[in-house]
Amino acid sequence: MVECEENGHYGRQASFDIADAALVLCDAHGRVESWPEGAERLLGHPAADVVGQSVTALLAPQDAERVPALAEECRARGGWSGPLTARRKDGGLVGVAVQLALVSDGTGRPHWLVAAVEALPLQGWTMSRPVMERMLMQTPVGMAVVDTDLRFIWSNTALERFGGGPGRQRIGRRLREVQPGLDSDALEAQMRQVLETGVPVIGHEHIGRPRSEPEQVRAHAMSFVRLEDGNGRPFGVCYTVTDITERYRNRQRLLLLDRAGQDIGRTLDVMRTAQELADVAVPDLADFVAVDLVDSVIQGGEPLTGPPGDAEMVALRRGGQQSAREGIPEAVIGVGDLASYHAWSPPIRALADGKSWRVEWLDPLGAEWAADIPGGRRARMRAMGLHTAMVVPIRARGTTMGVTSFFRSEQGEPFTEDDLRLAEEFVARAALCVDNARRYTREREAALTLQRSLLPHGVLEQSALSLATCYRPADELAGVGGDWFDVITLSGARLALVVGEVRGHGIGAIATMGRLRTAVQTLAALDLRPEELLAHLDDLVSRVSEEGSDPPGPDTGVVGTSCLYAVYDPVGRRFTAASAGHPAPAIVAPDGTASFAEVPVGPQLGVSGLPFEAVEVPVKEGSVLALYTDGLLAGVERGGPRGPAQQRLLEALTAPGDSLDALCESVIGTLVPERPFDDVTLLLARTRGLAPDRFASWELASDPAVVGRAREMAAAQLAEWGLVELEFTTELVVSELVTNAIRYGTGPIRLRLILEHTLICEVCDGSSTSPYLRHPRTTDEGGRGLFLISQFTHRWGTRYTTDGKIIWAEQLLG
Known part of the structure; x- marks a missing residue:
């Protein structure tokens, strides 16, 4: 043993075992004769560089000069000990505590034996082994040493707090024997890694249930360091354990709140938001969570206006539930079903008071839960072991919309006040999302109701066309748009098919759609040609836009509206169409081939004021016309006017189907995603x-003599159709219209009778002069013809053609 006195900045070195020292043998002249591994580890010099060299070359200059004096002192006193400054191989200096002794070999030759250990740069402090042992035993950090077989050879008192029994019972046993409830394989894998590599593992986090507290989950921070003997051979691993449970729980709470902010409220659907709330809370906070909402909230209505009475039953609807145990239902209530609670039960108390409720142990669940729900809920939940509970009201903006119930099983810890505060925090976040979804549901339902009122309420079956329609609004994030369709009955047994799309979404787009649909119906009643109708509609849009009277709303307005107007004539078996920025219709022939009609696409309404062009397309009987809005192709990859989206539409239209309605549903199901981000309108007509x-x-010739002949031919045709009861009025109409055509029009003159759902009489001439209805005085001798026609027929009117006009009158059958 050696005692070092103070010298310079090096302090007194504590006593050291000779086994810990580097032993160097020198000859009488101070030349190194042996250089062990311990000396090489201490100073870094290999033996080949040192053996045969003077020991003074290994010392700092000031200490090298002292070597002769130290040798004399050693001879005089029989030995010497003290601090010296040695030089490392890298040139650095290190303080060493040295013990010097004079020895001789068997021949009597003298040698110097030098024992050296590194001196700690601590001033005035000495630590003995007993002091070190007491410090290690009294530290609050759990410590243990295991051998290379991972069996305990030492542990301190603090480790007993982490389970496993007293230290003396650990000796010779492995961790899996001491703590069977922990993940011992993973911990021993860490120890083996440290033994093999020598790289310490610092701050390894382990979560588990220690033997001392099997009902609680604890978090520990563990560090592993390899231990080596004087020759550098590993003889074990020292590991430390620190309890970080509180820090771990705080971190988990923050992570749970962060996940709640990310995962709750991703949609504007009340039920989905409620389910997201349940999903987030399981299993990190509870083993079973049920979210019950006031039924009116799900429908977008207002919550309860006041607390329930003492004996009142309150009906809540299950908005969502989640369980930590897969495949095992913890409640007899399914999502979407009604759950009735007594007014005095905890959920309704929380609903009425707006305050949270917590109980540590429900054994057996308490009388307040006993009669809440029929079907054995109490027995079911007791059998599942759910007996510690919290009930938190879903409250936002001063109203309570429901309650969230949290349960833990027997194996878990009871809920604490910290758990209750955590539940209240993220339920409060979810409540804002639920209230936003409720408000949006109400507004969306109002918009949908308005839109349904503005769209046709069913399309009447026509003899000229078989019709099928489908409208699907955009999802809740995009909002309801301004797409519309219409089927308008025209004169001459013709039908007008209209499809349009207003830019933007919301109430403003719907209001604009209603205005434009009314305008189209008004213009269609004038029997205008398609290109003329769109020109008038374009003027209307431009005028409204200039007046700045567009309905308010983001990205809504009449400018930029698209519209397709097509007129089908069943007599000529052709349709005439014009487009204002709208996709061309598709035509499926009776043989199953599909193509797009070559309809020129003009500018959108209110954009440029350029004229529109109409084309006349002949179609075979049994063909299917498909008119649609752009949203039908929104979920399909685009690629130009005839890209993949359009090709998929043609393929969907040629799919086999039993009926036109089935084909309509098939096309929508094929092309439209489950949650479309744009409105979809499809109008099919066979x-x-x-x-x-x-x-x-x-x-007819332009001769007054043909008027009588015209009446006779009309009467004969009515007799053939079995409409003798209409003979008188028809002869009157034919006589008046033919006479006016001869008197005021130009040739040629043509008379046509059409029997559809009404009897239609048409007289065509080459003049563009329009007749008008007069109200003659009693003394007038003429001017009563059109007045009589208006009184005896259902309706009458004039439509213009490229070479003249047609005056028509309709009579109801029967």
Whole structure:
């Protein structure tokens, strides 16, 4: 043993075992004769560089000069000990505590034996082994040493607090024997890694249930360091354990709040938001969570206006639930079902008071839960072991919309006040999302109701066309748009098919859609050609835009609206269409081939004021016309006017189907995603030609003598159709219209009768002069013809053609 006195900045070195020292043998002249591994580890010099060299070369200059004096002192006193400054191989200096002794070999030759250990740069402090042992035993950090077989050879008192029994019972045993409830394989894998590599593991976090507290989950921070003997051979691992449970729980709470902020409220659907709330809380906070909402909240209505009475039963609807145990239902109530609670039960107390409720142990669940729900809920939940509970009201903006119930099983810890505060925090976040979804549901339902009122309420079956329609609004994030369709009955047994799309979403777009649909119906009543109708509609849009009277709303307005207007004539079996920025319709022939009609696409309404162009397309009987809005192709990859989206539409239209309605649903199901981000409108029409025996036409000379002949031919045709009861009024109409055509029009003159759902009489001439209805005085001798026609027929009117006009009148059958 050696005692070092103070010298310079090096302090007194505590006593050291000779086994810990580097032993160097020198000859009488101070030349190194042996250089062990311990000396090489201490100073870094290999033996080949040192053996045969003077020991003074290994010392700092000031200490090298002292070597002769130290040798004399050692001879005089029989030995010497003290601090010296040695030089490392890298040039650095290190303080060493040295013990010097004079020895001789068997021949009597003298040698110097030098024992050296590194001196600690601590001033005035000495630590003995007993002091070190007491410090290690009294530290609050759990410590243990295991051998290379991972069996305990030492542990301190603090480790007993982490389970496993007293230290003396650990000796010779492995961790899996001491703590069977922990993940011992993973911990021993860490120890083996440290033994093999020598790289320490610092701050390894372990979560488990220690033997001392099997009902609680604890978190520990563990560090592992390899221990080596004087020769550098590993003889074990020292590990430390620190309890970080509180820090771990705080971190988990923050992570749970962060996940709640990310995962709750991703949609504007009340039920989905409630389910997201349940999903977030399981299993990190509870083993079973049930979210019950006031039924009116799910429908977008207002919550309860006041607390329930003492004996009142309150009906809540299950908005969502989640369990930590897969496949085992913890409640007899399914999502979407009604759950009735007594007014005095905890959920309704929380609902009425707006305050949270917590109980540490429900054994057996308490009388307050006994009669809440029929079907054995109490027995079911007791059998599942759910007996510690919290009930937190879902409250936002001063109203309570429901309650969230949290349960833990028997194996878990009872809920604490910290758990209750955590539950209240993220339920409060979820409550804002639920209230936003409730408000949006109400507004969306109002928008949908308005839109349904503005769209056709069913399309009447026509003899000229079989019709099928489908409208699907955009999802809740995009909002309801301004798409519309219409089927308008025109004169001459013709039908107008209209599809339009207003830019933007919301109430403003719906209001604009209603205004434009009304305008189209008004213009269609004038029997305008498609390109003329769109021109008038374009003027209207431009005028409204200039007046700044667009309905308010983001990205909504009449400018930029698209519209397709097509007129089908069952007599000529053709349709005439014009487009204002709207996709061309598709045509499926009776043989199953599909193509797009070559309809020129003009500018959108209110954009440029350029004229529109109409084309006349002949179609075979039994063909299917498909008119649609752009949202139908929104979920399909685009690629130009005839890209993949359009090709998929044609393929969907040629799919086999039992009916037109089935084909309509099939096309929507194929092309439209589950949650479309744009409104989708599809109008299908299967053409029917008017049979030749359902109409008759005659060319008439411009001679007053043909008026009588015209009446006779009309009467004969009515007799053939079995409409003798309409003979008088029809002869009156024919006589008046033919006479006016001869008197005021130009040739040629044509008379046509059409029998559809009404009897239609048409007289065509080459003049563009329009007749007008007069109200003659009693003394007038003429001017009563159109007045009589208006009184005896259902309706009458004039439509213009490229070479003249047609005056028509309709009579109801029967």
